[in-house]
Amino acid sequence: MMNRFCKFGKLQAIKGEGKTLLDILLKASEELQTEDTCFCYIVGMSQEEPDVVYVYEVWEDKAAHENSLKLEPVKGLIQEAMPILDFSKSTNYPDLTIYGGKANF
Structure with a gap:
């Protein structure tokens, strides 16, 4: 099995x-449905936050x-989200290497 690259973040609106931020990120997930590398x-979200x-x-x-950040639809959604992000409270955790696990919906 090849290792995979992982991003995990906490975005504060x-x-x-x-x-609104949730809706933008859900649109991003729809745009990425056809990306074979994703x-x-x-x-x-947490009910407490x-x-x-x-x-x-x-x-x-x-x-x-x-490369996904260069896709036109994704770039548009990033621009849409920028005005509502509170960068003083957003947290991007370290890049992770994924060695295994399970994801299924």
């Missing part, structure tokens, strides 16, 4: 914009993730 793009969205991504490799 400005007050009252958590649902194995997992999971978006979630209504303006925080967590994203867990697994890619073939780091280059595949970086």
Whole structure:
């Protein structure tokens, strides 16, 4: 089995914009459905943090993730999200190498 590249992050929206950020990231997950190098793009929220969205991504490799950020639909969604992000509270965790596990919906 080949190792996979993983990004995991906590994105903080400005007050009252958590649902909007969630919707944008769910659109991103739809745009990535046909990307063969994207194995997992999971978006979630905690009831205790209504303006925080967590994203867990697994890619073939780091280059595949970086290339996804250049896709026109993804670039548009990034631009849409920028005004509602609270960068002072957003956290990007370290890049991870995935060695195994299970994802199935």
